[in-house]
Amino acid sequence: MNLTLQRLLIDSKKINLFFWIIISIGLIVYKLSFHELWKDEWQAWLVARDLSLSNMLAFLNYEGHPSLWYLYLKAWTILPIKEHILLQISHGVLVVVAxxxxxxxxxxxTLWKILISFSYFIVFEYGVINRGYILVILLSVIALDLIVRNNKSWILGLILLLLCQTEAYGVIITAAITVYLFLNSEGNKLILFRKTILWSLTGFLLFVFTVFPRGNEDDFTRAYNQQSFSIKVIHESIQGHLANVFTIGLIDDTASNGVSSHGFIISILLLFIIVWIFVRDWRILLSMIFGLLSFIIFGMLIFSGGVRQWGMVYLLFILMLILSHHKRYKWSFFRYVLVVTLMIAPMVHGIKALITDVQIPFSNAQEVGQFIKENVPYNVPVVVINKFETAPVGAYADRSLYELPSGEEFTYFKWLEKVYIPTQSEIFLFARFKNVGGIVLLSPGPIDPKRFPSAVLWQEFSNENFKRENYWLYSIPLTK
Incomplete structure (x- = not known):
């Protein structure tokens, strides 16, 4: 075995430092050079930018996410830098620290670290795409670093509280870590770890207070799982959280194409492999199973999610590997290779995603926004059909868009709002109110010519893109 390979199989500090620097620089350059922002990335930024602190915190129950990511972004919004660059940098800083x-x-x-860093979830879903999930990763590894260094002070408790303010999945990760701490304590467990448990519980209660649905009950019921509890629902959640994580790209996406018998068999096989990897330490095994079951049950009962959410199981797996490696058990070559095997498909899929984001735009929103900025005078209103789909265009165009029937300007959207399609007469009425000779209409799809007989297609933006965010731009002249 040559020296380089031997260093990869152990934890080589020099190689680790080299890869951290190279991957960090490469990822930042990649993000700024090739990645276009889509609606989910822009939404948090626009909410943080355009709402006061109190209004922003009150708005988060519509977002379904707690406050930490929004508070972090709000501090960045005051800087005088182009916003699409600033958002990427603010997220990139967290990626580099993680x-x-x-x-x-x-x-x-070291080999594991390289495979992990190039996995689809770490390098692309949470590394390139600018969402608050990166905070789950960062705070989780900070918590594990404190634990393995035997630093169980109030700082660890604070980190766990903050972890609960990232995502619902951050709450589950916090619970799994707390279970591990509880099982590893000696003597009177509840007394010894009462402070840690109190921090975690406080974080959970703060999470619930922030995101608990308030407002229109009909709207919120559409946000969460509406299908009846059944074997199919169980199957979907198990397959999503196992096969679609560790064999991503090898089987169909469960969220898009549903379940399959081979997908379920692969999931059960993966479960047995995970149990075998961690079976030497029952505390780590129970913590892993607790977290995995919590993710699966959450997917069955509350929000089924997709690859982005299911990737949190990959993070949980990595956290348990860190704890297991810290125990300094002797890893057999077979067990070592088995762990590497579970990392291969996510790594291959991650590299494919990076290549795809270079080859095609992530979204067409940037192209549309630039077109509007160059060709639509600022005094000419851009009216949209579907705020949810069109908001990122306004962000790239550096202007507010208009919705009907209210005729109000907007930058961000409210999840679950019903789409209103105006009539041509309403368009004319709005044009007269704004004292302009016509309106530009932006739609995420072709409009009905019978509903808008005066509309003229100006430009179609439907080239292939990663998120299938396509747009049609129409001009509607005011006729007498």
Missing amino acids: LYYLFVRISLP
């Missing part, structure tokens, strides 16, 4: 903990602070074989 990679620092992975490569420099955490003890794992």
Whole structure:
């Protein structure tokens, strides 16, 4: 075995530092050079930018996410830099710090670290795409770093509280970590870890207070699982959280194409492999199973999610590997290779995603926004059909858009709002109110010519893109 390979199989500090620097620089350059922002990325930024602190916090129950990501972004919105660049940089800083903990602070074989960092979830879904999920990763690895260094002070408790303010999945990760701490304590467990449990519980209650649905009950019931509890629902959640995570790209996406018998068989096989990997330490195994079951039950009962959400199981798996490696068990070559095998498909899929984002736009919103900025005078209103789909265009165009029937300007959207399609007479009425000779209409799909007989297609933006965000731009002259 040559020296380079031997260093990859152990935890080599020099190689770790090298890869942290190279991957961090490469990822930041990649994000700024090739990645276009889509609606989910823009939404949090626009909410943080355009709402006061109190109004923003009150609005989060519509977002379904707690406050930490929005508070973090709000601090960045005051800087005088182009917003699409600023959002990428603000997210990139967190990615770089998370990679620092992975490569420099955490003890794992260097080869594992490289495979983890290039996995679809770490490098692309949470690394390139600018969402608050990166906070789940960062705070999780900080918590694990404190635990393995035996630093169970109030700082660990604070990190767990903050972890609960990232995502619902951050709450589950917090619970799994708390279970591990509880099982590893000696003597009177509840007394010894009462402070940690109190921090975690406080974080959970704060999470519930922030995101608990308030307002129109009909709207919120459409946000969560509406299908009846059944074997199919169980099957979907199990397959999504196992086969679609560790064999991603090898089987169909459960969220898009449903379940399959081979997908379920693969999921059960993966479950047995995971149990075998961690079976030497029942505390780690129980913590892993607790977290995995919590994710699956959450997917069955509350929100089924997709690959982005299911990827949190991959993070949980990595966290348990960190704890297991810290125990300094002797890893057999077979067990080592088995762990590597579970990392291969996510890594291959991650590299494919990076290549695809270079080859085609992530969204067509940037192209449309630039077209509007160059060709539509600022005094000419751009009226939209579907705020949810069109909001990122306004962000790239550096202007507010208009919705009907209210005729109000908007930048961000409210999840679950019903789509209103105006009539041509309403368009004319709005044009007269704005004292302009016509309106530009922006739609995420072709409009009905019978409903808008005066509309003229100006430009179609339907080239292939990652998120299938396509747009049609129409001019509607005011006729007498």
